[in-house]
Amino acid sequence: MIAGHRQPQAPGVRSGPALGPVFIAEYRLLLRSVCTVGRLIAIGLLAALSFLTAVAVALSDPFDPLARGVGFVNGNIATLIPVAVLVFGAAVLGDLIDDGSLVYLWLRPVPSWVHVLAAWAATVTVVVPLVLVPVVVATAIIDTSPELLGAVVIGGLVAVMGYAGLFVTLGVRFKRALPWGLVYILIWEGFVASAGKTATKLALRSYVRSILASMTDVTLKLGTFSLAVGIIVPLVAGAVALLYASRRLAKTDVA
Amino acid sequence: MTAAATATVPVLDTPMIEVDHASKWFGDVVAVSDVSFRIGAGVTALLGPNGAGKSTLLRMLCGLTPPDRGAVRILGADPRADIAVRGRIGIVPQQEAMFEALSAFEFVRLAGLLHGVEDPVAAARWALEVVELDPDDHRSTTTYSKGMKQRVKVAQALVNDPAIMVLDEPLTGLDPRQRGHMIELFGRLGEQGRCVIVSSHVLDEVERFGSRVLVVAQGRLAATGDFRAIRDLMDDRPHRIRVRTDRPRELATELVARAGVLAVRLESATAGRAGSVIVDTNDASRFRRAVAAAAQVADASLFEVAPLDDDLDSVFRYLVGR
Numbered sequence A: 001m002i003a004g005h006r007q008p009q010a011p012g013v014r015s016g017p018a019l020g021p022v023f024i025a026e027y028r029l030l031l032r033s034v035c036t037v038g039r040l041i042a043i044g045l046l047a048a049l050s051f052l053t054a055v056a057v058a059l060s061d062p063f064d065p066l067a068r069g070v071g072f073v074n075g076n077i078a079t080l081i082p083v084a085v086l087v088f089g090a091a092v093l094g095d096l097i098d099d100g101s102l103v104y105l106w107l108r109p110v111p112s113w114v115h116v117l118a119a120w121a122a123t124v125t126v127v128v129p130l131v132l133v134p135v136v137v138a139t140a141i142i143d144t145s146p147e148l149l150g151a152v153v154i155g156g157l158v159a160v161m162g163y164a165g166l167f168v169t170l171g172v173r174f175k176r177a178l179p180w181g182l183v184y185i186l187i188w189e190g191f192v193a194s195a196g197k198t199a200t201k202l203a204l205r206s207y208v209r210s211i212l213a214s215m216t217d218v219t220l221k222l223g224t225f226s227l228a229v230g231i232i233v234p235l236v237a238g239a240v241a242l243l244y245a246s247r248r249l250a251k252t253d254v255a
Numbered sequence B: 001m002t003a004a005a006t007a008t009v010p011v012l013d014t015p016m017i018e019v020d021h022a023s024k025w026f027g028d029v030v031a032v033s034d035v036s037f038r039i040g041a042g043v044t045a046l047l048g049p050n051g052a053g054k055s056t057l058l059r060m061l062c063g064l065t066p067p068d069r070g071a072v073r074i075l076g077a078d079p080r081a082d083i084a085v086r087g088r089i090g091i092v093p094q095q096e097a098m099f100e101a102l103s104a105f106e107f108v109r110l111a112g113l114l115h116g117v118e119d120p121v122a123a124a125r126w127a128l129e130v131v132e133l134d135p136d137d138h139r140s141t142t143t144y145s146k147g148m149k150q151r152v153k154v155a156q157a158l159v160n161d162p163a164i165m166v167l168d169e170p171l172t173g174l175d176p177r178q179r180g181h182m183i184e185l186f187g188r189l190g191e192q193g194r195c196v197i198v199s200s201h202v203l204d205e206v207e208r209f210g211s212r213v214l215v216v217a218q219g220r221l222a223a224t225g226d227f228r229a230i231r232d233l234m235d236d237r238p239h240r241i242r243v244r245t246d247r248p249r250e251l252a253t254e255l256v257a258r259a260g261v262l263a264v265r266l267e268s269a270t271a272g273r274a275g276s277v278i279v280d281t282n283d284a285s286r287f288r289r290a291v292a293a294a295a296q297v298a299d300a301s302l303f304e305v306a307p308l309d310d311d312l313d314s315v316f317r318y319l320v321g322r
Helices: A019-034 A037-060 A065-099 A112-142 A146-173 A177-189 A197-201 A204-216 A227-251 B054-062 B104-114 B120-130 B146-158 B176-191 B203-209 B227-233 B248-255 B284-298 B312-321
Strands: B017-026 B029-039 B042-047 B069-074 B089-092 B164-168 B195-200 B212-217 B220-226 B239-245 B261-267 B276-281 B302-307
Touching: A019 A065, A019 A112, A019 B104, A037 A065, A037 A112, A065 A112, A065 A146, A065 A177, A065 A204, A112 A146, A112 A227, A146 A177, A146 A204, A146 A227, A204 A227, B017 B054, B029 B054, B029 B069, B029 B212, B029 B220, B042 B054, B042 B176, B042 B203, B054 B069, B054 B089, B054 B164, B054 B195, B089 B146, B104 B120, B104 B146, B120 B146, B146 B164, B146 B176, B164 B176, B176 B195, B176 B203, B195 B203, B239 B248, B239 B284, B248 B261, B248 B276, B248 B284, B276 B284, B284 B302
Parallel strands: B042 B195, B042 B212, B089 B164, B164 B195
Antiparallel strands: B017 B029, B017 B069, B212 B220, B239 B276, B239 B302, B261 B276
16 A cells, blocks of 8 residues: 555455446536537537528418427437437547547446446436427427427437447447437438338337327327337337447447 | 477466466467466566456466366466456456446445455445556546556456456556566566466567567467566577677677677667677677687777677567567
8 A cells, every 4th residue: 555545445346436426426527528529519509500490480381389399309219319419429438449548447347237327327417408399498489288288398208329339339339320310310310210010110219109199199200119119119229239338338349 | 598489387386367278269260379387476568569468367367268178277277267256356448448437446436345345445445546646536537548548447456455456458558667567566466476367569668568478479479488588598599798898890700600600790880879789699708708718819999798689679579480
């Protein structure tokens, strides 16, 4: 022991850290790390654009505001929310893997699921106020019906939580997670998901659309699942993805 | 002392790190090849040129990458599988990146917290003071010089009072005074019973760390043990010795006929300094005995008999070039 420092625990009896404080510390670290000015401005501008779109929609046509509101939410769930989650979710651990600073989390007596869960929580925390809240407010400009606002809140939360699980995992799995994520959002969910039932089942967007359709009684393409399935499947998919990410992170080569 | 590619050399009776025929390759590139060694408390220098496999070996020791063949044990446990043993390791990785959003104090405190240190705040303050950094400096580490970042990395490695310290080129970017301070610190940590393994490709650094050396060249363990003993082992290697004398030409004539002398070269006298004879010999100890007799025959006064290659640089060049 170096002079001046308190006596440490004897070798072999160190019990390891309490996971609660560790989770909170990692969550705060990852939240601060992922919130770069560039990302906040870029996604903030997209959210602002969405808000302006809502104003334009509200002013353009007074007919059937509920259907227009559902269409607006559907558009945001199809693009803005997954893209925002991708930008933050893929980077939250992906950045640490890329620059080598992951070693400062990995080489600690902490299970890998704590890192992954903290990354997921940080992603959800930044996307909800930055994107989901503006989308909900923008939706209210178009139509204030409780079923629509309920649908956007529940559908939006399910989307953020489900996509966050997928894209945090993508950041752990791939070096270039951003393009892979965009391929999934724009190509798979945008086009391939319409091609058949199996493809539809493998698109998170289908389940979130089903929440919107179920809660508003507005018919949406691909939105054919029940409300319960629409809520449960994205959350389970996100959880399974996080489990995989934990295993992957535990086995990964750390620089 | 051993200079062999795959020799297992027990450096101490109680090994804290055991590497048993470990190999690692990336595609077709063999980074570490059939390396075995055991080391215990004290400072051990891992020496090798850039690309020799030092960093890969250190990463294997910490469990950051698994060996493709063989085994690594840290305090008797597999660091890849046993997360508890990670709490006994402190690492200074080679890469400069740290958590940019944090100050040095926050970074070191976080390390303490993740290690389960009882009082991370006090431990972080202590660790930063040990490396002569101000715990109350609230600037982000992005504003720090390379040397300051190195010291922050050392502080976070110290904060959990580890039994094993793995330091990958920890002196990079430090000024001479800080280098001296760090070398003294590592020595003290080793004396206190920790196993401190320090990599470097700078030979004079390694010479200052202490005498125990693992030499890695082209992924293989080229030699282990005391670096001075490495030289003694290599009696087949020519040694170069300077003999300063008042009669260099006469002494050279006498020396060249002696057994074991391979070559003789004269260095002329300069202002205030006597001339010299530079002798290449394959038996240094025999030469040292013979030089006095040769001087007597040549009626020459000897002012200095000094080896020119008694440093790690020459040892390293020899080992890598074999």
